[in-house]
Amino acid sequence: MIRSIFSLLLASFLLAGAPVLAATTPEQSESVSERTEGRDPVTILISIDGFRPDYLERGITPNLNALAASGIYGPMRPSFPSKTFPNHWTLVTGKTPDHHGIVGNTMEDAARPGEIFKMATQDPFWWNEAEPIWITAEKQGIRSATMFWPGSEVEFDGVRPADWWPFNQKLSNDRRINAIVDWMRRPEDIRPRLVTLYFDTVDTAGHYYGPAPGDKLHAAIADVDREIGRLKQQLDHLGQPVNFVIASDHGMTETAPERIIHLDQIMASDQYHLVEDGNYVGLEPLANNGDAVRAAFLRPHEHMECWARENIPAHFGYGTNPRVPAILCLPETGWVAYQDVPEWMTGIGGGHGYDHRDPDMMAFFLSSGPAITAGGQLPAFDNVKIYSLVARLAGVKPEASDGSLAPFEQMLAPGTD
Template identity: 65%
Template structure:
């Protein structure tokens, strides 16, 4: 009798379980969703130095396919149009004046005799703004960075859950493989926000210029192939992904015949040079502004100079004390040096110029379950990317210089 009763209970339990299972997998419209559906992840990709018109050259089939399924736009960089200031803007939503990374090279009166370079990971230089991965980690959202300026720095005792120290020697293929490996993890340790950085297009642009050429196009095509690998591997894992693909700035053609030599303006032993190249930053010796002001603030052919406090408002630059006392901005395509670099022997490329110049406009593409398809939105400022990322990963953003309004037409309800 007991055996019969136990068999009856087991049979009822089995039938109930089957009924519950059927109820769970059949939706109201009759569709049967996957049993282990993954939540979308957000992948922020920087293709350093990628101009919007590179997408129009017929050599980017994977990026072009994403553009058809998603959203494209021209994006205004922040001044100065350099790598570190703009990458920090993209992930903090603040302009260089407000986030403190005012150049690839800079000084701070609180650290006399010290100069910030792109290898510096001291939190002192980075802690004027909080990047999206720190904000996310504080709110319980796991992040991972396969390179990004500042991603190796510990801020408020926090780093991304996974991060790699930057090495230009690490191939783009290996960078992609690391991102895919993160996606193979179980949900509990799988990052919801990932950054990925490609520098090879920028390097080619510097050496060969932005005009069509075999070597530049080879670099562009190689990165497009990397994007294709990501698309294929994410699909194989049934991993939905919101791609947010940007560049930090554009690229302008330079030539060794378009050089402004600083020694023709003032002997180099009468000032301190903070930065030169596509713009120059000048500091006085012994706080004597008279000498450098009389030399640099007068009219110059193909270059204009301002005191920090007199930089035109449209640049939104000059409030931060890390900005050099005098900024000199050449005409786009010209460069300013004490000594012309040895590598500058022919047509090349550069950036750092006026952020509103067409050659300095950056690239934006977004595609995935969070976006509508096949539209181009109005040109926007790169400070808005931070708000977009926060929206996609569901975190409350910190106060920033941008907002989400630029993407109203681009986002699905």
Template identity: 75%
Template sequence: MIRSILTTLFGSILLALSPALAATNTPDQDDATSESAEIRGPVTILISIDGFRPDYMDRGITPNLAALATAGVHAPMRPSFPTKTFPNHWTLVTGKTPDNHGIVGNTMEDTARPGEVFKMATKDPFWWDQAEPIWITAEKQGVRSATMFWPGSEVELDGKRPGDWWPFNEKLSNDRRVNAIIDWMRRPAQIRPKLITLYFDTVDSAGHYFGPAPSDRLDAAIKAVDQNIGDLKAQLDVLGQPVNFVIVSDHGMAETAPERIIYLDTIMPRDQYRLVEDGNYAGIESLTGDMDAIRAAFLKTHDNMQCWERSQIPEHFRYGQNARVPSIICLPETGWVVYQDVPEWMTGIGGGHGYDNRHPDMTAFFLASGPAIAAKGKMPIFDNVDVYSLVARLANIEPNASDGNLHPFEDALAK
């Protein structure tokens, strides 16, 4: 009874005070007022849409990307060989070719670590320390960085990591990835990142399962990522946060089919060599150290595939000088695949990448937009080693020596 009387009395007091409370800012409103009053400098956000082909923009389903492109620049971009996820993501943040940064494949070996195999979940710094990614350079120079996923961003190098980083989890939805960035940007200025990476994998996954041709499933993934980027920009606008966006993909996507399979067992019995990687290209090593039989089997004419010894890989690939490159590389024609055992999922039309980086289907995507970028429209194709120099300029970071430069973007940088 006493509790009931007190409850009623307390409710009456709150009711009486409600006009005054309504006229007073809540803590959240105070924060918003403080944020809107603050003059914020631009942040640089590097976004990867894994497997996004430039011609996906022609489907009329990416209004947010189209608006950013209209306000800035966009271009087809030539990826590095091999056109795989990890080598190209490491190129984008180091400015070096796979030969020079050491991540020469999604799977690889090193004679300095016999019996070990690098896989995409490998975090041992040994495999990553042939080049320094831009977030480590940023931290060394006092520019706070944050990585919402990026291959290699979980690795501690030279005793440093990004100021903020999340371990990769493909089950973390894209909207939660966006929300994490917004949370970072709500922080006080002294602990707010100035350089951010963001990674979306859903377009690549859809491309692998359904192929790159227009389809309900792939187009839904493209639309969803476009909306995620639109939501990110809208929330940053509410915060009054200017952004220089650099939006890229790591490679394109080519259509594959079960009738375009090269079977390695028809070239050499599998117990006579070691297969490092297969699929869209093959890496071959000797089991015994005797390469003569392997050369005789692989270094000859094949239907729909060429093979080279590491030292003889054509120069235009800029690949083969690093000791981690397999002794024999076999590259199928684009759209063909090479396997010992065909994956169970390969029962119909799908998609793949890893092919010749000059092939149109492997072409990657580039877009830059923001206060530091002039509206210059479509640029000519360029190599993805150049993106590093642009991101460093936008984030006020002194870049390390790289294989690229700022030249493709000189006309696009706002004066």
């Protein structure tokens, strides 16, 4: 999420939490088996915003490690740009930002002159180029519930998730878990079969403190790990089988005030229209000076490369959607470019939005549950493929997408369809 909302941070963390997932004895397994009779598995898609794959290797995530050991996990390439909203929409539509229309955290559309899409925007106009999986599920009679997810508050032709909460960053992680457990206590006819859950606190800590090992970041990671462990134990106690798909939207890299590109040193700020700046830059020439703007920005720059929309390199898969700004500038990983440098840019922090192939931008993936066989670490794959897996686990007939089940087919338990 953007840095401007990061002030609502780590004070609400509960440092005491659920115990680590424990191995079950044969007697306990039989008891769980008896309780699960008659309950269909629920599929829970969890986003841990900004969770890098290497966070699993820091010795502070016993619950996630236990789930990984019982299922499949590994690094996952985000889509470009490696930002929060574009990639969350990719995870639930199976389409790249160029194809689903959420091409940035901030964007504009010539069809709506004077309007700006920001992360609080709920107008369906901005979202309706692709249908999210919870809407497809509802249309097919599969009850869904969203405990936060970008776009989950948007109505599609009168359809919403059967249960949804408006995003509130102040709602603590434990309360988010409690809400899901309460949904699972319901009678079968009003119990969700597809659930999304969103954690923002790891990303927030990564932006404030950077991705290097440190107490504040590790406290955020450990808190989310405890809450996922508590969710698993609560559902086990209810006898509710669950297929988890846990993913992040992007990674994180270190930024510093010594690595700032000042856009006003390239061209005066009143000579072009800025759409977004920071980890990447999108801008539009003014009506009367297109050639001058292109000449200023498309020339070589130290620590940054710029392209006209139609010339963005093919490996980004980005530029055919008209919402992509006319000029895109991408700093080297760890550098930032600003028209006006924010006041908070005073020390070491973290950022994302860079080349999605960069190792620091890699997202995280894990899946575990009765439909997943233990397969260990998978090779890196593109995040457009998560949609197909979630659809298969939830019994949803998917919409056409840019992904497939290819990375997971051999890991699905017999009878999973």
